[in-house]
Amino acid sequence: MKIFGDTNSGNCLKVKWVCDRLALPYRWIDIDTIKGETRTPEFLKLNGAGQVPTVEFDDGRTLAQSNAIIRYLARGSALIPSDAYAAAKMDEWMFWEQYSHEPYIAVCRFQMVYLKKPASELDPEKVKRGYAALARMEQHLSASRCLAGEAFSLADVSLLAYTRVAHEGGFDLTGYPSARRWIGESERALGLPAAK
Template identity: 80%
Template sequence: MKIYGDTNSGNCLKVKWVCDRLGLPYSWVDVDTMQRETRTTPFLKLNPAGQVPTVEFDDGRTLAQSNAIIRYLARGSDLIPDDAFAAAKMDEWLFWEQYSHEPYIAVCRFQMVYLGKPASDLDTDKIKGGYAALARMEHQLAATRFLVGDGLSLADVSLLAYTRVAHEGGFHLDGYASIRRWIGEAERALNLPPAG
């Protein structure tokens, strides 16, 4: 399969991390979103929404949306709990990540890192939403080792992508001991170098 992605994107890295963790063969096709390479005619034929990541399978089928991709790739693996309710709790976190975490943490990071905005110019509602997301994660991770119990799941992969670089969006993790512990454990479980 081919993964069309931008290595600056946490959403794209999720897909790479799952493939690497599960030993799934792939070729990475760099797509520079800042140069509008997702808006070219050839790319829009792969994904009419013009977004990365997009996966093209050997039979020509394509799949988009990071959490849908990792959910498909990880089927039958230890990244999806065997217990049906635990798997549903994992899905709950996957949906929550896209609606209540990524729009705040990732957007602030994008504005600071790629648009050069100072933290003082960030939307206060985005900052408030980001800290609310971190508080929700901290509460859960104070009670469980990973987001769904004691084992790494796709919930952790998905939420690690932008949480580990939250500081690049102006979010301070000093008061979030459980999140900091979890970041280290999840990075080790995925064989990732520390985000720094």
Template identity: 75%
Template sequence: MKIYGDTNSGNCLKVKWVCDRLGLPYTWMPVDIIKQESRTPQFLKLNSAGQVPVADFEDGRTLAQSNAIIRYLARASDLIPSDAFAAAKMDEWLFWEQFSHEPYIANCRFQIVYLGRPASDLDPEKVKRGYAALARMEHELAARRFFVGDALTLADIALLAYTRVAHEGGFRLDGYASVRRWIGEAEKSLRLPASR
């Protein structure tokens, strides 16, 4: 399997982390999105949306969208709850992450890290909604160790990708003790270096 991605992208790192956690063999194919390498005719044959990550399997099939990829790769693993309702709760968080978290926290980080803009230029509405996402996470994590049950699932991996680097997007996590505790536990579970 080849994984096409940018290691600055949380969406791409999700796929890498799942492969590493499950011991799945892969070759990382670096794609520089700032240099428009995801817009070349060759790349667009892999994913006509021109986005990373993309998993390219040995049989010639390809799969895009980070949460779809990790959901496929982790099938029948301990990263997906065996209970059907718990698995659906995990999916609920995966959908929420892409709709109510990533568009704000990741977008602000993109503006600063990729485009070199100052935090003062960030869209105030995106900042407000990013903090709303962090507040919801804090509320949920105050009552539980991980997002679904008492073990790491794909929900945690998906949400960890950009939350652990939220400070790079101008978000302060000082008032989010449960989120900070969870980041540390999730990083430890994935054997990642501490983000701060």
């Protein structure tokens, strides 16, 4: 299996983390999105949307969208709850991540880290919605060890990707002790060093 990804992307790292956690063999192929490497004719043959991550399986089939990829790779593993309702709650968090978390936390991070914008130039609405996402996570995690119950799942992998580096997008996590606890536990569950 080949993973076409950018190591600066939390969405790409999700795929790497799941493969590493499940000891799935893969070859990582670095794609620099800033240099437009997702727009080459060769890459567009793999993924017509021109996005990473993209996985190419040994039989030539491809799959895109980080949460779809990790959902496929983790089938039959402990990362997906065996209880149907718990699995649906996991999916609920994963869909929420792409719609109500990533567009704000990750976009602010991208603008500050890669476009070198100061925090004062970020879109106030994106910042507001990013904090709303963090507040929702904090409320939930104050009563639950993990996002989809007490067991670590793909929901935690999915939300960890950009929450652990939210500070790089100007978000102050000081007032989110449950989220900070969860970040540390999730990083340890994946064997990751603590985010700087």
